[in-house]
Amino acid sequence: MMIIMKHGSTQVEIEHVIEHIRELGLTSHLSVGEDHTVIGAVGDTHAVPTAEFEVLDGVESVIRISQPYKLASRQFHPKNSIFPLDGFNVGGDEITIIAGPCSVESREQLLETALAVRAAGAHALRGGVFKPRTSPYTFQGLGEEGLELVAEARQATGMPVVVEITSITQLELMIKYVDVIQVGARNMQNFALLSALGKTQTPILLKRGMSATIEELLMASEYILSGGNQRVMLCERGIRTFETATRNTTDINAIPVLKSLTHLPVILDPSHSTGHADYVTAVARAAIAAGADGLIIEVHPDPAHALSDGRQSLKPEKFVELVKQVGLIAEVMGRKLAPIASTQKA
Ligand code: PEP
Ligand code: MN
Numbered sequence: 001m002m003i004i005m006k007h008g009s010t011q012v013e014i015e016h017v018i019e020h021i022r023e024l025g026l027t028s029h030l031s032v033g034e035d036h037t038v039i040g041a042v043g044d045t046h047a048v049p050t051a052e053f054e055v056l057d058g059v060e061s062v063i064r065i066s067q068p069y070k071l072a073s074r075q076f077h078p079k080n081s082i083f084p085l086d087g088f089n090v091g092g093d094e095i096t097i098i099a100g101p102c103s104v105e106s107r108e109q110l111l112e113t114a115l116a117v118r119a120a121g122a123h124a125l126r127g128g129v130f131k132p133r134t135s136p137y138t139f140q141g142l143g144e145e146g147l148e149l150v151a152e153a154r155q156a157t158g159m160p161v162v163v164e165i166t167s168i169t170q171l172e173l174m175i176k177y178v179d180v181i182q183v184g185a186r187n188m189q190n191f192a193l194l195s196a197l198g199k200t201q202t203p204i205l206l207k208r209g210m211s212a213t214i215e216e217l218l219m220a221s222e223y224i225l226s227g228g229n230q231r232v233m234l235c236e237r238g239i240r241t242f243e244t245a246t247r248n249t250t251d252i253n254a255i256p257v258l259k260s261l262t263h264l265p266v267i268l269d270p271s272h273s274t275g276h277a278d279y280v281t282a283v284a285r286a287a288i289a290a291g292a293d294g295l296i297i298e299v300h301p302d303p304a305h306a307l308s309d310g311r312q313s314l315k316p317e318k319f320v321e322l323v324k325q326v327g328l329i330a331e332v333m334g335r336k337l338a339p340i341a342s343t344q345k346a
Contacts, residue, residue, distance in 0.1 A: 001045045003053045005037040006060040013058025042070050069218040071225040077263040083231045086160040091265035094338035095330050096294030100126035102309035104146040112301050114153040116316035121323040125159045130166040132186045139307040147177040168193050185210045188220050198227015207235040233265045238273025247275020250283050255290040271298035271312045281322045288329040
């Protein structure tokens, strides 16, 4: 339920509405806009008549949010959510490019990749250290040692870092080292993890599960938002279909659908959605043309010897080309790439 306050409503009136929400056993979410203050009353509102709030001082109108995801919905927050990330904004007119290896493998591999993607125009560095691998016999990631390398690469390049969490037990470590916590496809419905992330203030990149619907993705984001963490980016990373020519099928439809249903930034991962380096750049272009706010791309200096996802990893020179092409498509769309990090970390 959304309580829209009158223009010029007082702090006392707003607090009174919030107090009434609490009395009804619901949670309040305040959104102060340029024109109106909107207060979300979230919880089981079925039995609560809108008149409960309509009669309160300062209330202009009360609207029921019809979608099951409340805080993620555009009904609740009509404008795009834009949030800063170390010098640039995510979710606004500017396109964000996150790039780096699938896995952090060694100091040399990570630093070489980080410097290369930065020089090519990436805004943030990715690199997994806890890898959710299908086989327990394959490389599982460097763990905390990998996070120290990530911190070094962050320092050397000035880029914020994006790292995947695979268990709630890693949360403390993640908060210490990481600028954006990635929730992978396999954990999209790890509800205990999502709730714990909702209690942090670290930005989250939430990937769509490989067989999850768009609504399920939005409901997953709601677990994070309802905990109080408003900085969630959604990531389409391909879904399982009958097609076997590619690792997954890029659901390009998901981009405009998500952009219309939610105010959250939408990122595409063409590396996992295609599974093949030859197709990544084409699908990256399509993503920006379809309205995505950013991309996450796997890059490796020597893909043939990568310890994970080498087949879909771009060599740095191919990534340079991708950034150029994506920049051109962005211009056609009336957007531009975000400026690159200019300073080293202190
Ligand atoms: C990854 O980003 O390396 C990864 C494991 O992605 P996903 O969760 O989309 O499979
Ligand atoms: Mn990967």
